[in-house]
Amino acid sequence: MGYRFTRDDVAFLRSQSGSEALECASSLALSSATMLSDIAELRGRWPSHHAALIETLLCRRRGKTKINAAERMLFTDDALQQATASPVAAHRAVEIATRHPGAVVHDVTCSIGAELRELTAQQHISGVIGSDLDDVRLAMARHNTVLDSPPATLLVADALTPTSTADVIVADPGRRAGAGRVFRLDQLTPPLLDVLTTYATRPLAVKCAPGLDYQILWDRFGFTGQVQLTSLDGAVREACLWTDRDGEPRRRATVLRTDPSGSVRSYEITDADADDIGSGEVGEWILDPDGAVVRAGLVRHYARRHGLWQLDPQIAYLTGDRIPSGERGFRVLEGSGVSEKELRRRLAAYDCGTLEILVRGLDVNPDQLRKRLKLKGSRALAVILTRIGRRGVGFICEPGVRMP
Template sequence: MGYTFTIDDVAFLRSRHGAKALETASMLDLSPSSMLADLGELRRRYPERDAAVVETVLCRRRGRAKLRDADDMLFGDDALQQSTASPVAAHRAAEIAARHPGAVVHDVTCSIGAEVIELSRAAGIRGVIGSDLDRVRLAMARHNLDVTGGRATFVAADALTPVSTADVVLADPARRSGTGRVFRLDQLTPPLLDVLTTYAGRPLAVKSAPGLDYRMLRDRFGFAGQVQMTSLDGSVREACLWTERDGEPGRRATVLRSQPDGTVRSFEVTDHDADDVAVGEVGDWLVDPDGAVVRAGLVRNYARRHGLWQLDPQIAYLTGDTVPDGERGFRVLEATGVTEKELRRRLASHDCGALEILVRGLDVDPDRLRKRLKPKGSRSLALVLTRIGRKGVGFVCAPGVRF
């Protein structure tokens, strides 16, 4: 658990004196070895607010990889963990603006305002409302909108008590409690099914954990909307449930990739794409589809689009003679069995040293296997382990290359 902020803490941090305190603390190391000395100095200069200052600076440092404006924002550790990464929030905001031009959008669980910031930046969105029961986070959200130049109306309100007639509603039920992460739909805050019921009949987007069992949601609870899995730079970030999407794909994978110039490249695969692909022998390359594609159950659709085929109809690894643009491929050097004796022999014959191990369909721990294989050569390689039918197979490959 991180530091628990108070309203007075936020008021101090937003003041001129607080801004100076944050500037002073940001120049300190604040590492485990220096923390006691650094805290002593801050406590002498800013008594009663030193913990809030330190927590803010440390959270800002951690938040740089996730929030584009982290260095100017206020948030605690829990809020940072649940906040939406800026590129993901910006992509959603742009989609809402394109589908609902001139809309007013209400984020009913706005927390520190990460989504609200991107909604306020999206051309075509007429107005933004943010509401939350946590008044401390609301105060942080007001600050965060101010420093990023955004405009929004904030209201203290329960997400399950509608307080606006906004054109589109956005919700992000909390997936953490006092005892850690929660996984059941009824343990979210507010419960997912209650959110869906409260805003039934209105365009609604609900952010959920990527491990959401959307099949159960459809089969047991009758959810008839769209499920969107989104990844950013190879990490699956969320599932988003969209209502009011009649006639559109039921499943969608959105893959976002940060570019060197600061832009974000994206592509999508949906269950409206064709999925008839062959199953055959390994080609020149192995491709491990992005996690969003796998989580959305769209591996075959992705394979068909790029001219790839499957090694086994139940396994997500794909193979082909080329690698899709922007994707990571492993050039196959040879096939092998999966006994440790054979793997050790085959890897030694390739002078293997550094080794990346990828596994699907087999009960193998890559880290433990790497330690037991003890490769001692000079060449970097990749080892892909999977099964075809009931048989375990391995492929010794060159290191992965992104095209």
């Protein structure tokens, strides 16, 4: 859960004294080896707020790879965990600005304001409102959005009580309770179906966990909008429900990748794309599609776009004689069975000592298998274990490479 901030903590952190304290404390390691001495030093200088200083610095350090300007922001641990990564939030903000130029956008569960900062950065969005019931997080959002120009308008309000006439609504129901993460739709805070009902007459974007069973929304609850699965640098970050998508694809995968320069590139696949492909023998390469493509059920659509085919119609692995630009593929050296004895023998013949194991469709624990193989060579390889029909198969491959 992390430290529970008070309004007094936030007021101190936002003050000149708090800013100076954070600057001074930022030089401390706050590691497991130094934590006791660091706590003693901070308690001696700021006895009423040492815990808030420590938690803020730790959150800022954890948030650096996720949130732009994290080193200047205020967080709670839970808020940081649920905050949308900046590239994902920025991509959504651009989409809203493009589809609704001049709109006022209201984030009705704004928390510490990470999404608000990306919305206010869009010049074609005319106004941004943020609201939340947690006055501590809202106080943090006031600090975080003041870093931007223009800042968002903030107010205390229940997400299920409409408090603005904003043109577009954004919501991110809480996915944590006292016992940890929750997964049922009615366990979210506020419940997902209540959010959809409350704002049924306005364009709405609802951020959800990537494991959301969106088929239930269509089959049992009459949801008619679009589900967008988004990944960032290979990790699936969220499923976003869009309600203003009449006549558009129902499923969309958005893949965001950060290039060496720090720029974010993207591509999308939807269920409006063609998906007529076959399955067949392994080609020169095997590709494990991005998780957003897999979770959106768009593996065949992706394969058709790039001239690939499936090893098995029910398995997500794709194969072909080339790998699309920007994707990571495995060049096949030879096929194999899946027994440990055979794998050990074949890998030893390649002098394999370091092994990446990918598995789909088989009950195999890669870490446990790697230990049991007891490889002692010097070469790095990969093995892909899957099934074709009911038959388990393996493919020994060169290490994965990402195509330029």
